Amino acid sequence: MRKLILLATLALAAAVMPSALASASPAPAAVEAAPTAAQLLAKTGSCNQISNGKYKTDEDASSKSVAVCDANGAVFWKADMDIDCDGQRTSQCNENTDCCYQDDTAFHQSDGKPLNAAKLPYIVVPSSSSIWKYSSSGLKGGGSCAVIYNGKVEYAVIGDTGPTQIIGEASYATAKDLGINPDPSNGGTDSGVTYICFKNSTVSPIENHANAVSKGQSLATTFVNNN
Numbered sequence: 001m002r003k004l005i006l007l008a009t010l011a012l013a014a015a016v017m018p019s020a021l022a023s024a025s026p027a028p029a030a031v032e033a034a035p036t037a038a039q040l041l042a043k044t045g046s047c048n049q050i051s052n053g054k055y056k057t058d059e060d061a062s063s064k065s066v067a068v069c070d071a072n073g074a075v076f077w078k079a080d081m082d083i084d085c086d087g088q089r090t091s092q093c094n095e096n097t098d099c100c101y102q103d104d105t106a107f108h109q110s111d112g113k114p115l116n117a118a119k120l121p122y123i124v125v126p127s128s129s130s131i132w133k134y135s136s137s138g139l140k141g142g143g144s145c146a147v148i149y150n151g152k153v154e155y156a157v158i159g160d161t162g163p164t165q166i167i168g169e170a171s172y173a174t175a176k177d178l179g180i181n182p183d184p185s186n187g188g189t190d191s192g193v194t195y196i197c198f199k200n201s202t203v204s205p206i207e208n209h210a211n212a213v214s215k216g217q218s219l220a221t222t223f224v225n226n227n
Contacts, residue, residue: 051067071223073227074196083170087159117159123160134158137197138200143203144203145197148196157206
C-alpha cells in the first residue's frame with residue numbers, strides 16, 4: 001500500500017513539475033519591429049542644414065533645392081531618385097541600356113569587383129566639394145542608409161559617388177524594390193524620396209544585402225528613439 005501511495009505521489013509530482021518549470025521560466029523577449037516609413041519621416045520634419053548651400057536634383061534643374069540636414073546619429077536629405085546603373089555589366093545595366101554607363105563604382109565588393117547595381121540596393125552620395133564632404137559627417141563606402149518612398153523603406157549601402165553639384169541617386173535594385181521604375185534611360189522619380197544615412201556605420205561585406213537590412217533596421221530604431 002505504501003508503495004502504491006509513493007508511486008502515485010511521484011506520478012503527480014512529475015505531472016506538475018513541467019508546468020511549474022514553464023511558469024517559472026522567463027518568456028522569450030519580443031522582437032522589436034523595425035520603424036515604419038511614417039515613424040522615420042516624422043523625425044525628418046525640420047532641417048538643421050549642414051551643407052554649405054544646396055544641391056540640384058538634376059544637371060538641368062533650374063535651381064538648387066536640396067539641403068543636407070544633420071540629426072542625432074544620422075544625416076538626411078529629401079530629393080528625387082535618378083537611376084545609377086554603373087558597376088558590373090548585366091542585362092539591366094550596360095552600354096545599351098544606359099547612355100552614361102560606367103563599368104566601375106567608387107566602392108567595391110569584398111572580392112574587389114565593382115558593385116552590381118541590378119542586384120544590390122545602394123545609394124550615391126555627391127563627391128566631396130565645398131558644398132559638403134560626406135566623410136566629415138561620418139559617412140563612408142558601405143555605410144548604412146534607409147531610403148523611404150511612398151510608404152516603403154529600403155535599407156541600402158553607400159555604394160557610389162556622383163557629381164559634386166547633384167544629389168538624389170540610387171541603384172537599379174534600390175528603385176525596383178521601392179516600386180520606382182528602375183530603367184536607367186527613362187526611370188526614376190522627380191520627388192518624394194528621403195535618404196537617411198547613419199553616421200559611423202559599416203555593412204560588411206558591402207554586397208551582403210541581408211546584413212544591410214539587419215544593420216539598417218537596428219540603426220533606424222536607434223534613430224527614431226534618439227530624435
